[in-house]
Amino acid sequence: MKRLGLALLLAIVSSVWAEDFLPVDEAFSVSVAGDGAELLVHIDIADGYYLYRDRYSLIPQAGAQMSAGLFSDNVKIKYDENFDEDMAVFYHSLDVRHQILSDQGHILLVYQGCADAGLCYPPQKRLFSLSGEPIKVEPAALSLDLDIGSGDSVELVSPVSPSSSVPLSDLTVIGALIFALIGGLILNLMPCVFPVLSLKAMHMAQFGQSAAHTRNHGLAYTAGVVISFVAVAGLLLLIRYFGAWVGWGFQLQSPFFVAFLVLLFFAMALTMTGYIEVGQNLMGVGQGLTEKSGLTGSFFTGVLATVVATPCTAPFMGSAIGFALLQPAYVSLLIFAAMGLGLALPILAISFVPALVRMIPKPGAWMDYFRQLMAFPLYATALWLLWVLVELQGSDALLKVGLGLILFSMAIWPVLTVSAGQSVRKTWFKRLTRLLLLVTALYMIMDQRRTVDIWQDYSAALVSASLAEGKSVFVDVTAAWCITCKANERVALSGKRFERLVNDNDIVLVRADWTNPSPAVDALIAGFNRDGVPLYAFYAQGNPVPEILPQLLTYGLIERLFSSASADQP
Secondary structure (H helix, E strand, O other): OHHHHHHHHHHHHHHHOHHHOOOHHHHEEEEEEEOOOEEEEEEEEOOOEEEEOOOOEEEEEOOOOEOOOEEOOOEEEEEEOOOOEEEEEEEOEEEEEEEEOOOOOEEEEEEOEEEOOOOEOOOEEEEEEOOOOEEOOOHHHHOOOOOOOOOOOOOOOOOOOOOOOOOOOHHHHHHHHHHHHHHHHHHHHOOOOHHHHHHHHHHHHOOOOOHHHHHHHHHHHHHHHHHHHHHHHHHHHHHHHOOOOOOOOHHHHOHHHHHHHHHHHHHHHHHHOOOOOOOHHHHOOOHHHOOOOOHHHHHHHHHHHHHHHHHHHHHHHHHHHHHHHHOOHHHHHHHHHHHHHHHHHHHHHHHHOHHHHHHOOOOOHHHHHHHHHOHHHHHHHHHHHHHHHHHHHOOHHHHHHHHHHHHHHHHOOHHHOOOOOOOHHHHHHHHHHHHHHHHHHHHHHHOOOOOOOOOEEOOHHHHHHHHHOOOEEEEEEEOOOOHHHHHHHHHOOOOHHHHHHHHHHOEEEEEEEOOOOOHHHHHHHHHOOOOOOOEEEEEOOOOOOOEEOOOOOOHHHHHHHHHHHHHOOO
8 A cells, every 4th residue: 555655646646747758659759560489679768768678568458468578688786765675667768578378369568657756547458459550448447457577478358359449328337336236236145244234234233113213224234334334445546547556355455454354343343243332322333422312323334344345345246346447436436336235135125114124123122132243254354354455465473463353352351441430549450450451452453564575585595605705693593472572573673773883783683494394493492402493593604603592682782782793793
């Protein structure tokens, strides 16, 4: 999401400063030539401009097949502030040769470049025949879900061929709206949505004979769903308009957002199981947002249903979403609104058809059992979201978020609830304890900054070579199941301060992983006359005799150790 926001900002800047920079087709002049066996892509790059190697892709379309590209050797490595990392770029010109493996179809050329003066152009997409002739299509037709990769051989069928376009007739739009409505209706059966729907329906059953009350809640829930669908779709279209490609469900690409959802669904599950007793208002998730009007709670229940439903649409609605994104903005938003209406339709029907309300069993003891039963899908959803977070951030996120959830459970422990008649000292102790636990839990769960891996895997040859060069080497023998190791990594062996300390003192960091059996690590541990982990050894300035550190580390200890080694250098 950081790169997404940066791309959006750069696109806005480009629209303001356009008069100071060349048009994109003048900055990057493209020509393609094909002889039936080989395709040559040549791009002339204006002075002061450059193209990204990793943003170049030649994507076969409509049955075409191509080999991976062979790039010209004038590539350079440039630190790029737009991506905050070293990037492979081309100045002056770019030549790429591809072998043609099939004589049918056409190809889509994708490339992106910037100016040294600070402007980055959005990714450019151009269609060509296999002979190199440009194919003119509507710009919207090139905003499809296209994989921008390194140009590896792939075969994709283009939904838009050179001789056709997506028709925009009244019948087509009406059909798309109908299928979007049906698709939204099916979403109610998804495991991540059904618990929310069931709890909302059960909550509405408590309204009794108040038909107006029931209708108002149904309308509020529907408004929350439809507005949220339109808002997410509108944001997606806006970001695409400014040149950055994102897909439906893009909000789950943000580790911060996913971590928030893990916490939200975990808290909801605890509520359903009765661990938290905060009154019946929580039976409509979000109902406690206001005590004056439960309609706000119904509205935000719809928002929550949308948030967790959007990733579920892809398996069976990818084509419909692709069609919607090809249309003018107002048509796209209508289609997504219809999808949201389909998701809200069961609750809306219950609120307006009294017979359906009467079909729901009357409130009773069964509701407590049903409420507890619905907690298990919520726990499963929280687990799935945690898996998504680990995929985004790596395995370290599992430990951080897991510990955060434990602290959150302690913070809402009923024992810490302040009750009437307690002494002032006990009241303040409970409140302070709860506050500290909550703050710590939220910090651990929401702290999803991605750390740079500056460690190298252990090998005896690596240590020997580094020592021969006169460098200082720090060896960390650790394991994933070692709690002390993980605590030391968190406290003393990670973070920006630690990275600066390592860079300033030119320390070689080596990590020996003992999570699984390893003869090499076994020998390393035995060589230090130890029988387990954690184990830390520091070789100062090529000295082959290491200093063995204590098993509990502090940042101050590491700082003194690394700094003293640097100060002793001649």
